[in-house]
Amino acid sequence: MLRTGTSTLDWRAAADDFAAAWRGEPEFVTFIAAQERLESDREAQRVIREWQEAQRTAQRFGGFFVETSNPGRLRQAEQALRANSTVQHYLAAQEALQTLLREVAGLISEQVGFNFGLACASAGGCCG
Amino acid sequence: MTENVRQRAAQFAEALRATPSVRAYHTAQTELENDAATQFLLLRFQARQMEYRRKQSSGTLTEADIAAVRQLQHEVSSAPRVVAFGGAQQAMFDFVQEVSARLSERLGVDFGVLAAPPRSGCCG
Numbered sequence: 001m002l003r004t005g006t007s008t009l010d011w012r013a014a015a016d017d018f019a020a021a022w023r024g025e026p027e028f029v030t031f032i033a034a035q036e037r038l039e040s041d042r043e044a045q046r047v048i049r050e051w052q053e054a055q056r057t058a059q060r061f062g063g064f065f066v067e068t069s070n071p072g073r074l075r076q077a078e079q080a081l082r083a084n085s086t087v088q089h090y091l092a093a094q095e096a097l098q099t100l101l102r103e104v105a106g107l108i109s110e111q112v113g114f115n116f117g118l119a120c121a122s123a124g125g126c127c128g
Numbered sequence: 129m130t131e132n133v134r135q136r137a138a139q140f141a142e143a144l145r146a147t148p149s150v151r152a153y154h155t156a157q158t159e160l161e162n163d164a165a166t167q168f169l170l171l172r173f174q175a176r177q178m179e180y181r182r183k184q185s186s187g188t189l190t191e192a193d194i195a196a197v198r199q200l201q202h203e204v205s206s207a208p209r210v211v212a213f214g215g216a217q218q219a220m221f222d223f224v225q226e227v228s229a230r231l232s233e234r235l236g237v238d239f240g241v242l243a244a245p246p247r248s249g250c251c252g
Binding site: 010011012013014015016017018019020021022024025028031032035094097098100101102103104105107108110111112113114115116117118119120121122 | 129130132133134135136137138139140141142143144145146147150153154220221224225227228230231234235236237239240241242243244245
């Protein structure tokens with residue numbers, strides 16, 4: 001159990017308290033609402049699926065997509081994504097939350113003495 | 129950010145720092161940095177690597193140069209302080225993955241993906 005004011009701090013309890021604190025954070029609340037809206041918006045799901053399929057069918061050369069069939073499909077799919085308000089709202093909310101999470105991870109990193117955010121993300125270890 | 133998140137983050141960081149994995153990581157890091165012989169070995173290896181790249185660019189690299197770099201690389205990778213630090217770093221990393229998974233579960237979002245800095249090389 002987390003006991004404030006003493007030297008014993010259980011990391012699990014502290015992690016749970018830290019996670020619970022985010023429920024009152026505007027960026028987090030906005031993101032969760034945007035995520036729920038995205039998941040329930042059929043049109044948004046359709047344009048996302050179309051974009052994903054268009055990417056899959058386009059051949060990738062380096063950092064570029066080359067459409068060997070149905071040229072223009074990927075461009076149209078990208079335009080539809082940009083025009084979909086639910087998708088754009090979600091992306092904006094995600095970016096805002098990500099900015100804040102990175103800031104908080106930076107604060108944690110300063111205290112723990114290593115890049116906490118990067119260590120959380122990496123699946124293959126660090127090179128430091 | 130709200131003051132509540134800031135305070136909880138500070139308490140969370142303090143709890144992490146007190147864990148055996150993180151303490152062992154810092155101990156191994158300090159011992160590596162304070163070991164003069166190992167630090168000298170690392171400097172020699174760095175210097176040899178720079179010379180290797182210079183000779184490679186100028187086309188003057190010899191078999192003896194390659195052998196010398198490989199020998200130093202072997203010495204570095206088997207140096208006790210380096211081995212100990214590597215082990216402690218991996219253990220710390222494994223622990224943080226467990227922490228990240230718990231945060232993601234509690235938050236309902238992928239904490240590791242969202243909190244990671246923009247793509248960079250190392251976590252040190």
